[in-house]
Every structure is written in structure tokens, then in C-alpha cells.
Amino acid sequence: MIDSRDVNELHPALKRGAAELMSRMKRKGYDVIVTSSYRDNESQNALYEQGRTKPGSIVTNARGGESVHNYRLAFDIAKNIKGQEYSDANFFITAGNIWREMGGEWGGDWVSFPDKPHMQYTGGLSIANLKAGSKLANDARMPWESVKEENKLKIVYRGKTYIVHAFLISDYYHVRLREFAEIFGAKAEYIEKDGSVILTD
Ligand SMILES: [Zn+2]
Incomplete structure (x- = not known):
């Protein structure tokens, strides 16, 4: 019986996700x-019995082979604070x-059996x-990481042409802030601890 919480057991796209x-x-x-x-299917069947033939409350309607977890395409989360794992509604809504946004499917959006801790991505497979027996290709990528191509983007500013790297992600070009700032003679510095960027002339 395998009932893992190790992300290394997930499909690579889900692990990165x-x-x-x-x-x-x-x-x-x-x-x-x-x-x-x-x-695995055996663990899924055991979980299915919870609240039915075994004590506890019902946590799933899926038998072995009927949960996306059985195909390594889903994981469940909780808030990493003892005693507050499931009590913060904002935590799950934010997640x-x-x-x-990343292109995955959130269990909290399900109408019939909302499952707020549940995150999955199947690439459209039911x-x-x-x-x-259909499988998500091993090299599949979730939409958030599907960089279609890296381009050189020409930016003209005050009559002068600059070339920057551009990445086409979800139909928008993304440029590196550092390169973009340099066009204006500015410097961009990423501050790891609070996730902000400081721009200086
Ligand atoms: Zn789940």
C-alpha cells in the first residue's frame, strides 16, 4: 500500500508545479x-471506506483508479502551522x-464535492x-511554464533601439526587468527576503 506525501512521487510537471x-x-x-x-489503488480503496465501512468522515467519492492521485497528477496541501492546518479559509482561496492562474485545476472549484486542499493537473485527460490507459506525457508542462520560444525583442526608446530577451508565455511577451531597466539607465535589484525589486538610477 502506497500513500505518499512525497512530491518526488508526482509526475514531473506536478512536482515542478x-x-x-x-x-x-x-x-x-x-x-x-x-x-x-x-x-496507489489499494490505499485509495481504504480511503474510500473511511466514513462508510470504517470510522471517520467521508473524504472521497473515488475508489481505486478513480482519483487523480492514483495517476500522480494531484497533491493535497495544508497550512504548515500546527493546529491551523485547515482552519484558514484565505489560505486555501489564495492557493x-x-x-x-498557473493553469491547474483546484478542487475547491468543484460544485458537487469541493475539495479545497486538492490541486491537480491532467492536461485535459479525464x-x-x-x-x-491514457497518460500525461512525461515531458508535459503546465501552462505557467510552457515557454513557447525565446525571442529577441526590439524596443525603441527615444529613437534608439535596444534588444532584450523576450519569452512568450501564455500569449504575452515577458522581458527581464534587469534588461528593461538598463534601457532607462536604471539598475534593478531583486531582494530575496521580501520578494521585492529595488530600482535605482
Ligand atoms: Zn486530493
Whole structure:
């Protein structure tokens, strides 16, 4: 029986996604722990019995093979403060918003059985697809990291042309702030501890 909370058990795209979610949450002052990652079918069946034939409350409607956890494409989170793991509604709403922005699916958005700690990404595959053997490609990337191409972008400022690196992500060009600041003769410095950038002339 495998019922893991190790992110290394996740599909690589989910593992990177979990790390990104945790770092974005950290910047908002939230410390995240992963409470569940991969669960094999046997563990899923045991969890299904909770609140049915075994004590506890019902936590899932999924039997073995019917949960995205069984395919390494989901993980659950909690707030990393003892005694406050599930009591802060804002924590889960913030995490859900970030995960949705990153292109993932948040269990808190489900109408019939909302599951706020639950984050998943299947690349559009349904449980039926997964059960039938379809797999998310090993080199698949979530939308937030799907950099389509790196380009050189020409920026003209006061008649002078500058070339900067540009990355096309989710249909928008992103440029490096440091390079962009240099056009204006400014310097950009990232301050790790509070996640801010200081611009100086
Ligand atoms: Zn879950």
C-alpha cells in the first residue's frame, strides 16, 4: 500500500508545479505542506471506506483508479502551522487562485464535492481517459511554464533601439526587468527576503 506525501512521487510537471505553488505562496506569507501526493489503488480503496465501512468522515467519492492521485497528477496541501492546518479559509482561496492562474485545476472549484486542499493537473485527460490507459506525457508542462520560444525583442526608446530577451508565455511577451531597466539607465535589484525589486538610477 502506497500513500505518499512525497512530491518526488508526482509526475514531473506536478512536482515542478507544487514547488512553484509553494514559492508563490511563500511570497504571500504562507507556508505550505504537502499532505498527500501519490496514492496507489489499494490505499485509495481504504480511503474510500473511511466514513462508510470504517470510522471517520467521508473524504472521497473515488475508489481505486478513480482519483487523480492514483495517476500522480494531484497533491493535497495544508497550512504548515500546527493546529491551523485547515482552519484558514484565505489560505486555501489564495492557493486555489494561484494554482488556477498557473493553469491547474483546484478542487475547491468543484460544485458537487469541493475539495479545497486538492490541486491537480491532467492536461485535459479525464478519469475515464486515465483509467483506459491514457497518460500525461512525461515531458508535459503546465501552462505557467510552457515557454513557447525565446525571442529577441526590439524596443525603441527615444529613437534608439535596444534588444532584450523576450519569452512568450501564455500569449504575452515577458522581458527581464534587469534588461528593461538598463534601457532607462536604471539598475534593478531583486531582494530575496521580501520578494521585492529595488530600482535605482
Ligand atoms: Zn486530493
